[in-house]
Amino acid sequence: MRSVKLLYFAWLRERVGVAEEDLVLPANIATVADLLTWLPQRSPVHAAAFANTATVRCAVNQDFATPATPISAGDEIAFFPPVTGG
Amino acid sequence: MANIRVQTADFSIGAEYAALAAGRTDIGGLASFVGTVRNNAKGRPITAMTLEHYPGMTEAAMARIAAEASRRWELLGITLIHRVGTLLPGDNIVLVLAASAHRQAALDATSFLIDWLKTKAPFWKKERFLDGTDSWVEARADDEQAADRWS
Numbered sequence: 001m002r003s004v005k006l007l008y009f010a011w012l013r014e015r016v017g018v019a020e021e022d023l024v025l026p027a028n029i030a031t032v033a034d035l036l037t038w039l040p041q042r043s044p045v046h047a048a049a050f051a052n053t054a055t056v057r058c059a060v061n062q063d064f065a066t067p068a069t070p071i072s073a074g075d076e077i078a079f080f081p082p083v084t085g086g
Numbered sequence: 087m088a089n090i091r092v093q094t095a096d097f098s099i100g101a102e103y104a105a106l107a108a109g110r111t112d113i114g115g116l117a118s119f120v121g122t123v124r125n126n127a128k129g130r131p132i133t134a135m136t137l138e139h140y141p142g143m144t145e146a147a148m149a150r151i152a153a154e155a156s157r158r159w160e161l162l163g164i165t166l167i168h169r170v171g172t173l174l175p176g177d178n179i180v181l182v183l184a185a186s187a188h189r190q191a192a193l194d195a196t197s198f199l200i201d202w203l204k205t206k207a208p209f210w211k212k213e214r215f216l217d218g219t220d221s222w223v224e225a226r227a228d229d230e231q232a233a234d235r236w237s
Contacts, residue, residue, distance in 0.1 A: 010138055010210035011222045059208070062143035078140060078208075082225030085137065085168060085209025086121055086180055086200055 002073035008049070009080035012056065015049035025071070032058050033067035035077065055081055088152035088164040092144050094171040097181050106163045106183055113162050115189035117196040119182040125175035127223070132213045136220075137170045137179070140208035144168070147207040155184065155199050158236075159191040166199065168209060198236050205233040 002025045008016045029035055036058075040050040050056060058065045059078040071077060089106070099120060107113055123135045152164045165183035173179060180203065184195035211223040 007140070009140055009208065010212070059140070059143055062140070062146050064206075078143070080140070080208065081210065081222065083205065083208050084211045084223040084225050085139070085207050086204030086229075 004071060004073070004075045004077055007076065007078040009078065011081055012049050012079050015045060017045055025073075030070060031067065032060065032065050032069045032071060032077070035071060036067065050079075057082055087156065087161070088149065088166065090145060090148045090152060090165075091167045092139060092141075092148075092170055093167065094169060096169070096178055097167045099181060099183075102165050102167065102181060102183060106165050106185055110162065110185075112187060113185045114187045115192040116163075116183060116185045117189070117192035118184075119180075119196050119200045120178060121180040121200070123173050123175050123177045123179060127213050127215075127221075131216050132175065133216055134172055134174055134214040135177075135179075136172045136212045136214070137168075138210045138212070139168075139170050143208050148203070151199060151202045151206060154202070155195045158198065159184075159186060159195045161186050161191065161195055164195070164199070166203065168203070168207070170209070201229075201232045201236060204229050 003022060004025060005020060005022055007020045013019050029038055036053050040047040057080055060069050060071060061076055126132055148166050152166060155164060161184055163185040167181040169179055182196050182199045184192045186192040212220055213223060214220050
């Protein structure tokens with residue numbers, strides 16, 4: 001059983017309705033891309049939040065990730081829109 | 087070497103200059119950039135701006151950006167301060183200071199630091215308009231292009 005912590009920021013947080021959630025990953029989820037395919041199936045709010053993944057960025061363990069980035073038990077995985085600081 | 091802070095409080099550019107240069111006589115050039123809240127978004131008046139960030143990753147990302155600047159230029163000091171929370175038009179958002187023995191390194195590093203801060207540190211801006219509606223600021227392609235010119 002692999003547990004991970006998901007974090008959401010900016011409009012992704014607003015659309016999902018929570019800032020974070022703890023999840024147990026299905027066995028077939030190995031990468032960020034797998035997660036992006038699976039998450040929208042979890043609920044209507046997840047489906048709405050992840051409807052357009054072109055505008056979703058990801059960090060794994062506080063470092064920017066790509067769709068190919070592997071995920072493992074205990075990871076902190078954050079989803080957010082493209083950054084707009086400065 | 088880098089002084090990196092994420093805070094809700096305002097900053098004083100004069101105090102930060104003094105802190106960076108205190109006790110130093112080897113600095114020949116100190117360059118700065120201050121980003122402030124503009125009172126409109128594409129001509130539409132805004133009444134406030136709220137900045138959200140990713141605690142932990144933000145500081146790590148800012149440290150990586152400062153380390154990259156130090157790798158590219160011979161710097162004697164860097165200060166990066168980014169505010170979060172709700173700010174008003176005219177308020178300070180971000181301060182970049184870079185010190186070097188000579189001006190060009192300080193000026194170029196300052197430009198690099200703000201370009202990368204805008205595109206590689208996890209901050210998000212939300213604007214509030216006169217009618218009370220809110221809107222998340224969208225990332226700009228020209229910010230990406232500005233960051234890419236350093237790669």
